Amino acid sequence: MERYRGRISGPLLDRIDLHVEVPSLTYEEMTSLREAEGTATVRARVEEARRLQRERFRGSSVFCNANMGARQVREHCRHDDSCARLLEGAIRALGLSARGYARVLKVARTIADLAGESRIGLTHVAEAIQYRERSWPGG
Numbered sequence: 355m356e357r358y359r360g361r362i363s364g365p366l367l368d369r370i371d372l373h374v375e376v377p378s379l380t381y382e383e384m385t386s387l388r389e390a391e392g393t394a395t396v397r398a399r400v401e402e403a404r405r406l407q408r409e410r411f412r413g414s415s416v417f418c419n420a421n422m423g424a425r426q427v428r429e430h431c432r433h434d435d436s437c438a439r440l441l442e443g444a445i446r447a448l449g450l451s452a453r454g455y456a457r458v459l460k461v462a463r464t465i466a467d468l469a470g471e472s473r474i475g476l477t478h479v480a481e482a483i484q485y486r487e488r489s490w491p492g493g
Contacts, residue, residue: 371420371460371461371485372461372485373485373486374485400468402467403468404418406467407467410430411426414426419460419463422460424456427459427460430463431459431460431462432474433459433473433474433475433479434476436476437474437475437476440476440479441455441459444483448483448486450486454486459479461485462474462478462479462481465478
């Protein structure tokens with residue numbers, strides 16, 4: 355797998371918003387009686403986030419957070435100083451490119467939308483950073 359990953363260029367990987375590794379479930383996890391979040395609940399939250407995005411971008415050619423340009427990212431992905439420090443650390447530690455940085459902000463905006471939050475917070479930025487693959491070029 356690592357050899358295959360090495361063949362994929364950094365600029366191509368930089369265009370992928372979410373890098374997620376999904377581990378196998380343990381027997382205990384598969385047989386647990388604990389209730390998972392229902393599909394209807396997730397669907398309602400996603401539909402509300404999409405509604406917020408349609409409202410946010412009404413009158414523009416942008417229809418969702420992923421399609422934001424630099425101007426929209428600056429306008430709709432504002433964050434406080436603690437988020438800025440975390441992002442600065444991610445740029446240094448992960449070698450995020452400018453494109454990778456913008457993608458983290460777009461994902462953080464979407465996470466905040468899914469949480470029903472009007473402002474991007476530290477937890478949203480931290481989660482978005484976690485979705486960037488650390489071992490691939492372009493982070």
